[in-house]
Amino acid sequence: MPRHTPLLQGTLDVLILKALALQPLHGLGVSRRVEQLTRGAYVVKPGSLFPALHRLEENGWLAAEWGESENNRRAKYYKLTAAGRKQLAHETAEWRRVAGAMRAALEAD
Amino acid sequence: MPRHTPLLQGTLDVLILKALALQPLHGLGVSRRVEQLTRGAYVVKPGSLFPALHRLEENGWLAAEWGESENNRRAKYYKLTAAGRKQLAHETAEWRRVAGAMRAALEAD
DNA sequence: GCTCCTCATATCGACATTCGATATGAAGAG
DNA sequence: CTCTTCATATCGAATGTCGATATGAGGAGC
Numbered sequence: 075m076p077r078h079t080p081l082l083q084g085t086l087d088v089l090i091l092k093a094l095a096l097q098p099l100h101g102l103g104v105s106r107r108v109e110q111l112t113r114g115a116y117v118v119k120p121g122s123l124f125p126a127l128h129r130l131e132e133n134g135w136l137a138a139e140w141g142e143s144e145n146n147r148r149a150k151y152y153k154l155t156a157a158g159r160k161q162l163a164h165e166t167a168e169w170r171r172v173a174g175a176m177r178a179a180l181e182a183d
Numbered sequence: 184m185p186r187h188t189p190l191l192q193g194t195l196d197v198l199i200l201k202a203l204a205l206q207p208l209h210g211l212g213v214s215r216r217v218e219q220l221t222r223g224a225y226v227v228k229p230g231s232l233f234p235a236l237h238r239l240e241e242n243g244w245l246a247a248e249w250g251e252s253e254n255n256r257r258a259k260y261y262k263l264t265a266a267g268r269k270q271l272a273h274e275t276a277e278w279r280r281v282a283g284a285m286r287a288a289l290e291a292d
Numbered sequence: 293g294c295t296c297c298t299c300a301t302a303t304c305g306a307c308a309t310t311c312g313a314t315a316t317g318a319a320g321a322g
Numbered sequence: 323c324t325c326t327t328c329a330t331a332t333c334g335a336a337t338g339t340c341g342a343t344a345t346g347a348g349g350a351g352c
């Protein structure tokens with residue numbers, strides 16, 4: 075598990091989708107929101123965040139447009155597309171499946 | 184999530200440790216046991232299994248010795264070391280932490 | 293106007309893990 | 323003696339995260 079890599083690989087995408095399902099945000103805003111949603115368990119570094127955002131956008135799950143942050147900075151705002159919403163549902167179900175399997179395995183006598 | 188890679192990256196090690204905590208097994212036996220423990224959710228391919236076993240052994244969490252399988256085949260039997268047992272406890276706790284964070288995040292309004 | 297800090301986005305190389313394919317060899321069945 | 327199964331093993335490709343580093347603009351203080 076997170077030994078060298080604090081983040082469990084593959085879980086970041088669904089967290090980003092979830093963060094953006096609640097409200098559109100710019101990049102660093104997503105990072106903060108994920109951190110908050112996971113009660114600080116996930117700290118998303120820029121080196122992970124931006125590749126992930128680009129990846130999700132390229133897959134058509136996010137739509138981006140440039141705007142201004144609360145501090146008058148140039149910021150790229152992301153929001154969930156319809157396909158992204160569907161993907162979120164799919165990945166959430168998949169996560170539950172995996173978590174259930176892990177739970178069953180780790181709690182075996 | 185498991186899109187291109189069916190296994191959630193980083194979860195295999197703890198499952199192997201768990202499988203061997205219940206009883207010593209040879210390589211393919213571990214694979215079968217993990218599959219059974221996760222109710223079929225995890226199917227561990229040889230290309231993932233053997234590197235993982237070697238990795239865990241190298242870290243001192245498993246001890247291996249050659250023996251004979253039930254079918255009279257030459258097989259390498261693995262068992263958990265004391266350090267492995269400690270590692271299992273550690274990774275189990277870590278999993279619970281991550282799973283709890285994911286659960287909180289995905290169930291947020 | 294100048295300097296410094298913070299916000300915001302971005303990219304790069306390194307690293308670990310899993311996958312798919314392929315290989316070897318021995319036991320047992322027919 | 324051939325074919326299938328069991329058992330271990332390795333290799334190259336793909337993926338995702340990290341650490342470091344870079345750029346540039348806004349705002350504060352002097």
